[in-house]
Amino acid sequence: MIDEELLAGAARGDVVAVRDALGAGAGVEARDAQRRTALLLAAAADHVEVAKVLIAAGADPDAQDVKNDTPWLVTGVTGSVAMLKALLPAGPDLTRRNRYGGVSLIPACERGHVEYVREVLKTGIDVDHVNDLGWTGLLEAVILGDGGERHQEIVRLLIAAGADVDLADRDGVTPLAHAVAKGQRQVAALLRAAGAH
Known part of the structure; x- marks a missing residue:
């Protein structure tokens, strides 16, 4: 009880x-x-x-x-920076995977949690982790994002953190190709400026 x-x-x-x-x-x-x-x-x-x-x-x-x-993993879904900071001293496993095979960075990228992405990248989490769908945080930000300011800023943060801008999905489609197909001109421009093909 x-x-x-x-x-x-x-x-x-x-x-x-x-x-x-x-x-x-x-x-x-x-x-x-x-x-x-x-x-x-x-x-x-x-x-x-x-x-x-x-x-x-x-x-x-x-x-x-x-x-x-x-x-730890649910902080990537909620986007709570305060909870991230509360949990970090407990030594969470940054490589632990959710049911989609993703680390906490990936749902945060998809959902547009800019401040969370900014903070979690400081932990040394794998910026190029690939989930069971074959997607990285960058791919999720493009494929499931709306191309708006929040997702543009996440793309900037991922690029600054050293994300592989040409790491394609399991069908061989790159983040830039997805951005172009979705009409995300600003995201495509950011990727091209980072050397994406």
């Missing part, structure tokens, strides 16, 4: 309830029916203060649920 209180408190962002549950003996790695830990629930809902309490109690930033999500 006390484990359920911990999980519920984490999900709703109740720092006091989380501290009380831990103090009463709740397991910091207790899991719900989807195998989500309290830290994963807190990370998914961006409850940063709860996450800090759990990390101080030794919570694992790499504990995977039934969908292969981890507290």
Whole structure:
């Protein structure tokens, strides 16, 4: 019962309830029916203060649920820089893959989370990681992005971080070819300026 209180408190962002549950003996790695830990629930809902309490109690930033999500990986989906910074001291595995075979950088690129991409690139995460779809963060920013200012800035950040601008998808289509096909003129110009073919 006390484990359920911990999980519920984490999900709703109740720092006091989380501290009380831990103090009463709740397991910091207790899991719900989807195998989500309290830290994963807190990370998914961006409850940063709860996450800090759990990390101080030794919570694992790499504990995977039934969908292969981890507290660290969901930060790429939410785009929370505050949560990224809260989790980094816990030493997350930057190579851990989500259910699509991607690292946290990739969904952030797709979703247009500019500040998250800026911060996560500082960690030394693999800028050219290829997921199970055959896509890198750069390819996702182009293929699934809208070509607008946020995705343009992400393309700039990836280029500055040394992304391989000619790394094609599994069909041999390059980021530049995708940008041209989608009518993303500004993105195409950025890629050409970086030497893309």
